[in-house]
Amino acid sequence: MNSAGEDWEEAAAEAVREASRQGRAVSAAEVLEALAARGFDVTSPDAGEKAEAALRAHAGLACFAGADGAARYHDPALLSATYAGIMDRKASPTLLMAEEIRANSREYPRPVPVELFEAEPFGLTPEQIGDALRAMAENPAFEDIAFTATSTGAVYLFSSRSLEPGYAKFLAEHAQNLAMNP
Amino acid sequence: MASATGGFAGKVLRVDLSTGAVSTESTVERYLDVLGGTGIGYRVLWDEVPAGTGAFDPANKIVFATGVLAGTGVPCNGRTAVTTIFPTCWPKPLVGSGHMGGQFAAKLKYAGYDALIVEGKADRPVWISIRNSQVQIRDARGLWGEGIRRATLEISREMGGECAVAAIGQAGEKLAPMAIVANSVSHSAGGVGGVMGSKNLKAVAVQGDGAVRLAGDKGEWERLVKFHLSILGGNNQHVVPSFPTPQSEYYNPGSRWVGEPGRRWGAAEPPVEITGNIRDLNRIAYRTNSAAFYLGANAWQYTVRGNGCTGCPIRCHTIVKVPSVAAKYGVGEMGQNTCAGLLFGRGFFRKLAAGDKSHTSLEACMLGMHLADDLGLWCNYGQLQRDLIKLYYDGTLKAKLGAKEYDSIPWDKYESGDPAFLLDMIPRIANRQGELGAVLSQGTAGLFTAWSITERDWSQDKETAYWKMGHPKHHANEDDGQCGVIINTQYNRDAQCHSHVNFVRNGLPLAVQKRLAAETWGSPEAVDAVGDYTPANVYKARRAKWALIRKELHDSLGLCNWMGPWVASPLKERDYGGDDSLESKFFSLATGLKTNREELDRMGERIFVLHRALTQRDMGEPDLRSRHDTVPDWVFKDANGAAPFSKGTTRMDREDIAKAMDLFYEVMDWDRATGAPTMEAYARLGLQDVGRRMQALKLTPGTRG
Ligand code: SF4
Numbered sequence: 018m019n020s021a022g023e024d025w026e027e028a029a030a031e032a033v034r035e036a037s038r039q040g041r042a043v044s045a046a047e048v049l050e051a052l053a054a055r056g057f058d059v060t061s062p063d064a065g066e067k068a069e070a071a072l073r074a075h076a077g078l079a080c081f082a083g084a085d086g087a088a089r090y091h092d093p094a095l096l097s098a099t100y101a102g103i104m105d106r107k108a109s110p111t112l113l114m115a116e117e118i119r120a121n122s123r124e125y126p127r128p129v130p131v132e133l134f135e136a137e138p139f140g141l142t143p144e145q146i147g148d149a150l151r152a153m154a155e156n157p158a159f160e161d162i163a164f165t166a167t168s169t170g171a172v173y174l175f176s177s178r179s180l181e182p183g184y185a186k187f188l189a190e191h192a193q194n195l196a197m198n199p
Numbered sequence: 200m201a202s203a204t205g206g207f208a209g210k211v212l213r214v215d216l217s218t219g220a221v222s223t224e225s226t227v228e229r230y231l232d233v234l235g236g237t238g239i240g241y242r243v244l245w246d247e248v249p250a251g252t253g254a255f256d257p258a259n260k261i262v263f264a265t266g267v268l269a270g271t272g273v274p275c276n277g278r279t280a281v282t283t284i285f286p287t288c289w290p291k292p293l294v295g296s297g298h299m300g301g302q303f304a305a306k307l308k309y310a311g312y313d314a315l316i317v318e319g320k321a322d323r324p325v326w327i328s329i330r331n332s333q334v335q336i337r338d339a340r341g342l343w344g345e346g347i348r349r350a351t352l353e354i355s356r357e358m359g360g361e362c363a364v365a366a367i368g369q370a371g372e373k374l375a376p377m378a379i380v381a382n383s384v385s386h387s388a389g390g391v392g393g394v395m396g397s398k399n400l401k402a403v404a405v406q407g408d409g410a411v412r413l414a415g416d417k418g419e420w421e422r423l424v425k426f427h428l429s430i431l432g433g434n435n436q437h438v439v440p441s442f443p444t445p446q447s448e449y450y451n452p453g454s455r456w457v458g459e460p461g462r463r464w465g466a467a468e469p470p471v472e473i474t475g476n477i478r479d480l481n482r483i484a485y486r487t488n489s490a491a492f493y494l495g496a497n498a499w500q501y502t503v504r505g506n507g508c509t510g511c512p513i514r515c516h517t518i519v520k521v522p523s524v525a526a527k528y529g530v531g532e533m534g535q536n537t538c539a540g541l542l543f544g545r546g547f548f549r550k551l552a553a554g555d556k557s558h559t560s561l562e563a564c565m566l567g568m569h570l571a572d573d574l575g576l577w578c579n580y581g582q583l584q585r586d587l588i589k590l591y592y593d594g595t596l597k598a599k600l601g602a603k604e605y606d607s608i609p610w611d612k613y614e615s616g617d618p619a620f621l622l623d624m625i626p627r628i629a630n631r632q633g634e635l636g637a638v639l640s641q642g643t644a645g646l647f648t649a650w651s652i653t654e655r656d657w658s659q660d661k662e663t664a665y666w667k668m669g670h671p672k673h674h675a676n677e678d679d680g681q682c683g684v685i686i687n688t689q690y691n692r693d694a695q696c697h698s699h700v701n702f703v704r705n706g707l708p709l710a711v712q713k714r715l716a717a718e719t720w721g722s723p724e725a726v727d728a729v730g731d732y733t734p735a736n737v738y739k740a741r742r743a744k745w746a747l748i749r750k751e752l753h754d755s756l757g758l759c760n761w762m763g764p765w766v767a768s769p770l771k772e773r774d775y776g777g778d779d780s781l782e783s784k785f786f787s788l789a790t791g792l793k794t795n796r797e798e799l800d801r802m803g804e805r806i807f808v809l810h811r812a813l814t815q816r817d818m819g820e821p822d823l824r825s826r827h828d829t830v831p832d833w834v835f836k837d838a839n840g841a842a843p844f845s846k847g848t849t850r851m852d853r854e855d856i857a858k859a860m861d862l863f864y865e866v867m868d869w870d871r872a873t874g875a876p877t878m879e880a881y882a883r884l885g886l887q888d889v890g891r892r893m894q895a896l897k898l899t900p901g902t903r904g
Contacts, residue, residue, distance in 0.1 A: 040445050093771075097448045124708040125451070126728065133452055137461065138443055169554070187730045187847035191677070195453045195704075196493045196555070197546075198677070199538035 019056040026071045028052055030092075033078055037096035040138075042081070042089035042105055045069045081105075084112055103138055110134075110141050110149040115159050119176040127192065128165060128175035128185045167193045204231075205414025206267035206789030208308040211239065212334060214327055216398050217257060217319030221334045226313040232885060235266035236755035237296050238806040239314045240282020241813055244294055245889065247318075250817045254286035255374055255397035257320035263365070263403065264314035265304035267789050269757025270411045270509060272420075274427050277508030279304040279365075280754045281388040284817075285692055286376035287579060289644035289654075289669035293691040294813045296754065297391045299365070300508035300516075301383025304757055306363040309407025321399040326354060326366075329405040339401035343372060346573035347381050354404045366402035367392040368575025370629040375640035377577045377628070385516050385536040385568070386508065389577035390692065414791025423784055425480070430768035430777045432456055432705065433486040434515045434537075435697065435761060438769040438777075439706035440486070446478050448771055451706030455492050458485040465500035466520040478769070483512035489537040490517040494564065495556030506535050513762060517541075521565050528562070528622065530569040538761075539580050543567035544621050546584035549592065551616040563618040570621060574629035579642050580693045582671045583628070585663050586643055596635065599650050604633045644669040658831035661838070666693065667829050674700040676834055676849045680732040681859040684851060685743040688828035688860070691814060697760045698746035698753075703729065705767045711775050712767075719766050719779055720745065731846050735859035740866045745800075751810070752782055752803035805884040808867075808876050812889045815875060816896060821903050824864075824874035830856060870900035 019028070032051035036043040043051075045068040049059045052068075061067075072078055072090045081098060083089040084106045091101045099120075106113040114134055121129045134141045141149070153159035161178045165186040173189035180188070210223040211230065226235070233242045240262040252258045261283040268276045277300050285295025307315065310331050317327070324339040342350045350366040358364070363382050371378035371392030378392025395401075413420055432438035433456025440447055441454040464471040473485045484505050490498035501521050505514030518535040525532035536543075544567020545551070545560050553559050571578070578584060590596045591613070597605055608627075612620035627633065631640045638645040643665065646652040657665040666672040666687050673693040675683040678700050687694045703712070703726060713723035716738070720726075725738035753760040765777035778784075780796035787793045794802075811823075820826045834851050835843075843852035864871045868880040877900055881890025893899045 037445075093448075096445045097443075099448050099450070100443050100445045103443055124710070126709065127451075130452055136442060137459070181846060184731065184846040191729055192453050197542070198674075199493075199542065 023055065023057075025052070025057060026075070028055055028057065029068055029071055030075050030078060033072065033090045034092045034095060037092040037101075040096060040100065040104055042083070042091035042096065042101035044083065044087050044089055045072060046087075048072065048090070084109060100138065107139075110145045111152045111156075111159070113139065113141075114146070114149050114174070115153060115162055115176075118162055118174045119178065122176040122179035122185075126179055126188075128173035128180065128189050130189075130192070131164070131172045131174055165189050169193060205412045205791050206271070206786070207235075208270075208311050208313045208409075208411065210312050211264075211314045211316065212312045212329070213316045213318070214334065214336065215319045216317060216321040216325065216336065216400060219336055221336075223312075230313075232802070233806055233809065234752075234755040234802055235269075235313050236264045236278070236280040236757060237282055237751055237810070238755040238802075239264040240280055240296055241294065241806060241809040243316055244282065244284065245809060245813050245816075248284065250819065252284055254284045254292040254376070254394055257398070259284045259394060259397075260316055260318045261391060261394050261398070262314060262316050263303075263307070264755075265307055266313070266755050266757030268785055270305035270308035271413065271785075271789060272424050272510055273758070273785050273789075274424065274431060274510060274512055275508070275759040275762040276510045276757050277301065277304050278754065278757050278759055279307070279388070281380065281391045283391055283394045285390055286393050287390050287642035287644055287669050288691045289642075289647055291818075293668075293817050294810060295390060295690070295692045297379070297388030298695065298754060298760075299380070299382060299386045299388040300511075300759065301363065301386030302509055303363040303365050303382040303386070303405065305509040306405045306407050308411055309409045310405050311407065311409055315403065317395075317398060317400060317403075320397065324372075324399050324401050326350075326402040326404060327400065328358065329403065329407075330358065330362075331407055331409065339399075342401050344369065347575050348573050350402055351382075354402055358404050358406050362404050362406035364402055364404040366575075367395045367400075368573055368629065370575040370577075370631075370640065371396040372401070373629075373631045373640075375576070375629065375631055376644070377579060377583060377640050377642045379572075379575050379577045381572060381575065384506070385540060385572055387540065387572065387577075389579065392575050392577070411789075413789055415788030420788050423781075423788060426778070427765070427781060427785075428480045428483065428512065430765050430770060430773070431483055431512065431762075432767075432769050433458070434489065434492075434513050435704065436701045436763065436765065436767070437704065437706050438767050438775065440477060444477055446476060447769065449707060449711075453704070454706045455489075456486045456706075457488050457491050462488075462491075462499050464502045464504055466503045471504070484514045487513050487515050488517050489515050489541055490519045490561075493541055494561050497556065497558065498561060501561070503533070508759065511759065511762075515761070519561075519565070521561060523558075524562050524565040524569075528566055528619065530566060534565045534568045536568045536572065539578055540568060540572065542581070543571045543578055543584075544618060544625075546578065546581050547587055547621065547624065548613070548616050549588050559616060559618065563616075563621065566618045566621045567625065570625040571629070574626060576625060576629040576640075579669075580671050580673060582643055582663075582665065582693075583639060585665075585671070586646065587624070587639065589660070589663055590646070595650070595652070599638075600634050604635065608635070642669050655832075659833060661833035661836065663833075666831055668692070672831075676732075676851050678729060679703050680727050680739070680849075681735045681851070681856065682726075682739050682743045682746070684830055684834060684856055685740065685859055685863045686746055688830060689747060690810075695760070696746055696750040697762075698749040698764055699742065701761075701763070702726070702766055707767060707775055714774070715767055715776060716742070718776065730849055732844055732849075732851075734844065734852075735855050735862060737862050737866065740859065740862035743863055744804075744866050747807055748800050748803035749782075751806040752799065755803070755806055756782060756786065758782065801884065805886060808880065808884055808886060809889065811876055812881075812886070812893055815898050816893065819896075819898075821875060821898050822873045824860065824872065828860065828874050873900055875900050
């Protein structure tokens with residue numbers, strides 16, 4: 018407890034919720050900082066581990082591996098895992114785009130229009146998108162990322178791990194035609 | 200009985216334009232078993248309009264019918280079905296219905312009527328004035344020749360601004376089969392305007408001061424309405440937004456839920472910025488912007504607000520203000536519409552130089568809406584525009600029209616994608632001017648009858664999107680494999696069914712859709728990923744049956760099938776499930792007649808089978824399977840030669856579609872060989888009288904040699 022009599026575990030969960038309300042998932046280290054600011058003693062050497070264990074055990078919270086490999090916590094009722102993941106990867110346009118393309122190809126399944134990444138919450142400039150695509154083309158870790166173009170010239174991106182090129186092309190054409198097929 | 204039943208207004212109004220007689224009958228006593236809407240329409244045609252009646256014969260009747268839930272607080276209500284012998288149906292007119300939203304349905308009910316049956320033919324142009332129990336046939340000679348807007352304005356001046364006016368334009372007056380009736384600016388029912396014109400009926404105006412009485416517990420009703428709101432998505436019940444958001448696990452760039460926080464209704468005065476939680480039930484109207492969905496993000500700056508039908512929070516008829524259109528083309532700067540109506544102008548052009556989401560495209564749409572919604576011209580779900588494209592580019596028009604007429608058309612503007620072309624073309628067709636106007640205003644049927652083009656020429660060509668009987672596909676194999684094909688075989692015009700496509704396009708991941716499909720139709724195999732189709736199975740046939748029944752139910756309850764049914768929802772806490780028994784819960788509470796999903800679906804099936812019987816009786820055809828439930832050849836082709844069931848094709852397999860039809864007839868309890876309902880099916884659905892008549896006509900299975 019802190020001097021205000023607040024429960025440590027509940028305060029840690031509240032710190033995660035607060036960050037979720039702001040659209041961010043947080044690491045255990047960030048939670049400890051928030052706890053310290055609220056007057057909790059977080060100096061013990063196992064404070065980090067304790068925080069991780071408490072957050073993982075909390076029924077209302079969820080966690081995923083962040084772009085740096087460390088766990089990120091969020092309250093899924095306030096912040097979806099999809100959105101949290103996008104915000105977590107924003108610092109690296111290449112990773113941001115690749116993971117989003119892969120998730121779309123795997124889950125729905127569908128290719129995504131390249132303009133998607135210019136819109137919020139991605140908010141990339143056309144230059145950043147171009148740079149990221151070039152970087153992916155040169156890096157074997159992203160060799161699954163591919164593109165297809167529709168008959169009207171619209172470019173769609175997909176992951177060959179989940180979508181065959183022919184099917185991706187069909188789906189891109191289908192998506193492009195939705196507005197002319199009401 | 201009638202007065203004790205809630206939901207219904209209580210009476211069906213009948214106006215005989217030949218004699219001037221006005222009468223009423225009890226809705227519940229006469230029509231309870233067919234609910235309302237298309238149900239009443241089909242019943243009236245079955246009972247009162249003999250087989251062989253032409254669409255424009257005085258003996259044809261036109262039935263404006265709404266339903267129990269119209270005019271209540273149920274989300275997405277306010278629909279009127281307009282049922283008649285349909286003039287664009289080829290090679291002979293058969294039963295069909297157009298559906299309009301707006302305020303007409305609610306006003307009709309507030310005036311005390313669930314439906315209006317118009318029969319006979321007036322000896323001069325008239326309009327019908329309905330003000331509660333006062334019904335008058337009024338002289339419309341001063342309105343004849345005017346567009347829908349002027350007619351609406353003049354009548355509203357007299358009836359008061361609160362009335363709803365359903366009027367025809369010049370196209371309907373000139374008996375164009377391709378004519379609409381429209382109310383509330385943009386809410387139109389296609390194909391029926393000429394039938395009104397043939398009766399010399401310019402408009403029906405209605406003002407009602409009553410209310411719809413609800414029989415059930417008001418608290419329960421309020422809770423159910425609130426729950427319904429909570430499971431709504433955007434337009435077409437797309438349950439995930441088009442953008443990633445903290446409030447949603449899923450998104451889909453192709454979703455019609457485009458109202459992202461930060462977007463602005465830029466032409467509102469003052470402009471309105473979308474803020475707050477996208478799940479807020481008081482902000483549902485921000486989700487849909489049809490102009491932005493169809494015309495791209497550029498349209499946000501021209502958006503004034505959404506508009507729509509009574510009690511509908513979706514408001515898919517987006518109002519846009521584009522001053523440049525007024526300056527360039529001399530039409531009003533404001534326009535509103537949705538879907539095919541919004542695309543009316545753009546659809547004529549094969550290609551627009553700056554693309555489909557350019558400003559030119561927006562101008563073409565504005566111009567098209569203005570002209571078509573005033574002249575009262577129908578597009579037959581885009582078939583009119585596709586027909587013109589094909590006829591022009593394959594040289595048919597040049598060959599069929601005289602040189603003088605052909606040269607009088609500004610084809611240079613057409614080829615360059617100049618919207619000004621529409622100022623010539625749309626009035627030309629609506630006014631039935633020249634050979635081109637006379638033929639195209641008949642719809643695709645006109646090409647077959649006047650120009651000896653064969654139906655095969657159209658049904659071979661995928662680009663036409665032509666299906667059968669003079670009409671196009673409406674969400675067929677391109678969206679939903681065999682399910683879409685089955686649905687498209689069933690009507691005498693385009694199928695107008697959205698039950699199935701609202702589900703497959705809802706934006707949820709395939710695994711979630713399959714889980715919901717298993718819960719609703721018995722197996723995840725009831726649904727496939729688009730273009731990754733698996734062979735026909737009974738679960739798909741069941742889903743097709745469900746889709747058709749719900750379409751008829753919605754059309755007969757006054758609900759919008761462009762939004763329902765509500766099998767899926769945006770709610771993670773419900774595992775993205777909606778509530779498939781919502782319609783029956785509302786029906787029970789509104790009427791006080793307790794029912795459940797299965798019982799109400801049986802009523803929907805009764806209505807659907809009545810349509811089937813009416814079609815078969817008027818065709819005089821025992822074998823509907825091969826003579827009516829047909830599939831165009833293009834469905835069995837692929838431009839790249841891909842085989843059916845290979846990934847990335849919508850090509851269907853003939854044997855498999857035959858099997859799909861077998862399964863469908865089985866789940867419908869119809870004869871597999873002929874697709875005709877059996878006597879058992881008629882009896883099960885309480886349609887013994889219909890069955891006996893069909894048997895006497897030798898149109899039930901086994902009654903011919
Ligand atoms: S979704 Fe559109 S057409 Fe349907 S009820 Fe609402 S406003 Fe009317």
